[in-house]
Amino acid sequence: MSRDLSMKPDLLQLCPLMPSLEADLAERFTVHRLHEAADAEAFLATHGSAIKAVATGGHIGLPPAVGARLPALEIVAINGVGYDKVDLAEARRRGYRVANTPDVLTEDVADLAIGLTIAALRQLVRGDGHVRAGQWPKGDLPLGRKMSRKKFGIVGLGRIGRAIAKRLQAFDGEIGYASRSPQDVPYRAFESPAALAAWCDVLIIAAAASAETRHLINGPVLEALGPKGVLVNVARGSLVDEKALLHAVQHGQIAGAALDVFENEPHVPEGFHGLPNVVLTPHMASATHETRADMAALVIANLDAHFAGRALPTPVV
């Protein structure tokens, strides 16, 4: 790093980050932790005008009310691949940069998608609960569903969707996808999520969140998936109409769901809590030591590049 460390720019941190990343940030910046402030308004009134950089998680992004208090902002570094919570048009208008952490988390998200799919079909979580609760001597669980030779539908065939498809090939089934544009892949293309859902047994959501993809998976898509179908979401909660999904899993409109993401994280509608045909995880698709270390390194690399006047390694804007 070539810049003068005695001149530490002010950075606003919006959520807890890995201790090693926080230490790396503190080495380079005067860090202001908004999430620890008792009075966020007063905190921003005091520090907002000095802030040149923001470090944030993809689930928080940059709330508009916070961004509006940062007139000197130069860069938003997201510790995550999703940038749906950062207003890119506003970034372009005001001239600040946005960077994310693509690629380094692709394998982990794809791995979790496979894990969730198996967990849902083979009732892994329910089986674990059955044994722990001492229920096994009293009887077996109802039968689950087979994973191998299923029809797998992937909504969104970007980096993560493709990594999921690659892993699914090991299960000797068929793979279909719906994406914004046809891709040069050996998988069957469908014109819409509804058409894909009507064909597949397992519908896996891997598309980016945006205003256009909000509630892409709605009542009619779930109805098309049908009573033997399973929905898996490792993308963003906003892609799924959560009320329609809850209704579908409660009433057997679909067989089950496995969800790592929710519309109003970390709050999950209570209706899901007691359902045995639903697997719930706390947005942990990239949450491994290895990947979080790689993501942290990319956050720092983007910030270092910006303040050294170099091209960002992984720019969004």
Ligand SMILES: O=C(O)C(=O)CO
């Ligand atoms: O990095 C992200 O945006 C994720 O949501 C990973 O799960």
